[in-house]
Amino acid sequence: MSRQRIPLITELPLVIWLVLVWGALWQDFSAGTLVFGAIIAYVVVNVFYLPPVELTGRFNILWLIPFIGRFLVKLVAASAEVFWLALTRGPRLRNAVVAVELRSHSDFLVTATGHAISLIPGSLVLEVDRSTSTLYLHCLNVTSSEDAEVVRRDVLATEAWLVRIMGTRADLASLRAEEARR
Amino acid sequence: MVQDVIVSVLLIGGALMSLAAGIGLTRFPDLLSRMHAATKPQVLGLLLFLLALAVENGSWVLVPILVLCWIFQLLTSPVSAHMVGRAGYRTRHLQRELLTLDELDDIVAKAADEVDGRAAGDDRARTAGTAGSPAGQDDSPTAGPPDRSEA
Numbered sequence: 108m109s110r111q112r113i114p115l116i117t118e119l120p121l122v123i124w125l126v127l128v129w130g131a132l133w134q135d136f137s138a139g140t141l142v143f144g145a146i147i148a149y150v151v152v153n154v155f156y157l158p159p160v161e162l163t164g165r166f167n168i169l170w171l172i173p174f175i176g177r178f179l180v181k182l183v184a185a186s187a188e189v190f191w192l193a194l195t196r197g198p199r200l201r202n203a204v205v206a207v208e209l210r211s212h213s214d215f216l217v218t219a220t221g222h223a224i225s226l227i228p229g230s231l232v233l234e235v236d237r238s239t240s241t242l243y244l245h246c247l248n249v250t251s252s253e254d255a256e257v258v259r260r261d262v263l264a265t266e267a268w269l270v271r272i273m274g275t276r277a278d279l280a281s282l283r284a285e286e287a288r289r
Numbered sequence: 290m291v292q293d294v295i296v297s298v299l300l301i302g303g304a305l306m307s308l309a310a311g312i313g314l315t316r317f318p319d320l321l322s323r324m325h326a327a328t329k330p331q332v333l334g335l336l337l338f339l340l341a342l343a344v345e346n347g348s349w350v351l352v353p354i355l356v357l358c359w360i361f362q363l364l365t366s367p368v369s370a371h372m373v374g375r376a377g378y379r380t381r382h383l384q385r386e387l388l389t390l391d392e393l394d395d396i397v398a399k400a401a402d403e404v405d406g407r408a409a410g411d412d413r414a415r416t417a418g419t420a421g422s423p424a425g426q427d428d429s430p431t432a433g434p435p436d437r438s439e440a
Contacts, residue, residue, distance in 0.1 A: 127353075131354045185329045197318075200322055203388055203389045221371070226363070231371070
């Protein structure tokens with residue numbers, strides 16, 4: 108079964124990423140390694156290809172840097188929280204499964220958000236509903252509906268950051284409109 | 290000297306995170322909360338260890354591969370946690386009385402009923418029965434799923 112060709116521009120980010128991985132693995136970023144890596148990456152991408160990742164065509168590095176900072180701070184906070192809960196609560200811990208409906212319907216962004224929130228507000232993605240882009244999260248130490256509301260707000264804030272970094276133009280516009288309404 | 294202090298602080302921090310994961314694994318009550326302990330502190334712990342390696346090594350040659358290590362950890366750890374969590378939730382390896390709120394329960398039940406009402410119901414009863422009682426006294430397919438009675 109043959110598939111339609113993917114234009115080079117769509118697979119270019121993947122090829123570049125593979126070349127960087129190749130260079131990092133050899134611990135050598137000289138021209139020879141990179142050229143050979145590029146050939147291997149091109150072959151790999153074309154012979155063993157996966158379904159194409161639909162990027163959104165936007166990438167804003169100015170939002171990425173503060174996001175990484177926020178991510179690291181929150182990661183430390185989340186780890187400390189798990190440590191603290193393990194020490195003080197342990198077996199008496201109470202949790203909840205919270206549904207959060209995301210704004211974006213792009214698979215790429217839902218995946219990115221799912222990854223980010225698995226690590227930062229202390230939640231675990233149990234299930235994803237693609238049709239409504241709803242994430243079902245297992246959250247530690249949620250005892251009331253206010254706590255669940257805090258989790259929801261936190262997840263939507265993380266999604267808003269990711270939309271600003273690499274969301275589609277439509278998502279960004281609706282996010283702006285939502286903020287203007289507030 | 291300063292380098293040694295930084296490296297030791299980072300290594301001790303990383304080791305503490307491993308300790309946190311260990312304590313969490315033994316003290317948390319069910320599978321899903323244990324998955325939290327196995328993901329978050331571990332990712333931070335690995336970051337601290339890799340930073341310690343980078344500082345100790347003192348050259349830029351090692352940095353790309355350390356970054357790569359951490360990126361792969363970042364990419365794989367949520368996925369593995371999701372897969373274990375999803376499988377655990379569906380096979381009822383969780384203590385439902387520990388959940389204060391469950392917004393997924395109805396949706397999973399509805400989807401299962403839509404796909405195959407009777408077979409799914411029997412299946413659920415069986416897995417819920419074995420998960421609820423290790424001895425398996427009420428392991429009969431006729432007994433309704435205990436966690437569905439209040440819904």
